[in-house]
Amino acid sequence: MAGKIFGIDFGTSTLKIYKKNDGVIFDAKNIIAVANGNQVIAIGDDAYEMYGKSPANIIVDYPVKNGVIADIANMLSLLNQAFDKLSREHGKITGSEFLVAAPTDITEVEKRAFFDLVASSNAKAKKIRIVEKPIADALGAGLDVMNAQGVMIVDVGADTTEVSVISLGGIVLSKLITVGGNKMDESIILNVKKTYNLIIGQKTAEIIKKELGCALPPKVEKTIKVYGRDVLSGLPVEREISSAFVYEAIAEYMHSIVDAVRIILEKTPPEISADIIDSGVYLTGGSANIYALDQLMAQETELDINICEDPANTVVKGIGRIIENNKLSSLALTLKQTYYGG
Numbered sequence: 001m002a003g004k005i006f007g008i009d010f011g012t013s014t015l016k017i018y019k020k021n022d023g024v025i026f027d028a029k030n031i032i033a034v035a036n037g038n039q040v041i042a043i044g045d046d047a048y049e050m051y052g053k054s055p056a057n058i059i060v061d062y063p064v065k066n067g068v069i070a071d072i073a074n075m076l077s078l079l080n081q082a083f084d085k086l087s088r089e090h091g092k093i094t095g096s097e098f099l100v101a102a103p104t105d106i107t108e109v110e111k112r113a114f115f116d117l118v119a120s121s122n123a124k125a126k127k128i129r130i131v132e133k134p135i136a137d138a139l140g141a142g143l144d145v146m147n148a149q150g151v152m153i154v155d156v157g158a159d160t161t162e163v164s165v166i167s168l169g170g171i172v173l174s175k176l177i178t179v180g181g182n183k184m185d186e187s188i189i190l191n192v193k194k195t196y197n198l199i200i201g202q203k204t205a206e207i208i209k210k211e212l213g214c215a216l217p218p219k220v221e222k223t224i225k226v227y228g229r230d231v232l233s234g235l236p237v238e239r240e241i242s243s244a245f246v247y248e249a250i251a252e253y254m255h256s257i258v259d260a261v262r263i264i265l266e267k268t269p270p271e272i273s274a275d276i277i278d279s280g281v282y283l284t285g286g287s288a289n290i291y292a293l294d295q296l297m298a299q300e301t302e303l304d305i306n307i308c309e310d311p312a313n314t315v316v317k318g319i320g321r322i323i324e325n326n327k328l329s330s331l332a333l334t335l336k337q338t339y340y341g342g
């Protein structure tokens, strides 16, 4: 592929952009701060700083929800600002080619929205193609997706978990469930309030999850101190939260993820099942970092579980592999090719 080519992963929590020959050049929170209904005042990590702290006239929001574009206007503003920043830092991007990752198990309309978004952006794209997210994930995990060896990929992200079976460069099965790190954070907030009468913010909940989250009952009890507001007195207070408490709060979601894997395994053609027994399951996405999620999955499926290196970046790195290697070009699809029977 000649000329400037960019790859984009519109994640629920992070937006990542790859540039041919340069690698990942943008990796920031996929969040925007808008004042008075129409003035964009910040995007990315700067907007995230304002999250949970903004006055009533400033809305700070994630435009991608449950893996799909939920707020087209805000996503477009955010993307245009990201493109402006990239043009300043990396040279002009207009007239380039774009490869965009999209989940497989979504509607045609939702898939098309990723395409339309880039088409209507200020990048004036020369060509836009879609990469099935599980294919990008597998490539980013270093797998050879073109051969007949079937593989299972489980991407546990922020709003979604996508369980997919791939063979011969195509998707055999894929299921998207709306369970990921965000549901775990919300459950921690709810349980802290119920048990301790303490109100904590989303950022604090995420810190608690990253520090203490565990997919199996913790063998060693750890605690951390957190700050929040007491429901009754309204005053700021400090509390100690334990790993056993966090386990109880998130266990339900760990099992939903494992159940989704089981459902797909039950539907997998036997020849591919044999391949999966051979090579194991590949676990990607930022929430693959939850301690012992691989152990729980291994216990429940009796398969080997491989956690990919830098799991939050497998999708963007996988698109990068397609961009850099002409032999993989057929894995980027025109909009028509993504339609069933297209």
Ligand SMILES: Nc1ncnc2c1ncn2[C@@H]1O[C@H](COP(=O)(O)OP(=O)(O)OP(=O)(O)O)[C@@H](O)[C@H]1O
Pocket (backbone or CB within 6 Å): 010, 011, 012, 013, 014, 015, 066, 067, 156, 157, 158, 159, 160, 161, 180, 181, 182, 206, 209, 210, 213, 284, 285, 286, 287, 288, 289, 290, 291, 311, 312, 313
């Ligand atoms: N060390 C960690 N332990 C637990 N969770 C983590 C860790 N690091 C990141 N996460 C979680 O991973 C999630 C982000 O992962 P990722 O970047 O794959 O999501 P995304 O691609 O934006 O979302 P999606 O794929 O669902 O649209 C967040 O919920 C974050 O809290």
Ligand SMILES: [Mg+2]
Pocket (backbone or CB within 6 Å): 011, 012, 155, 157, 158, 285, 315
């Ligand atoms: Mg993702």
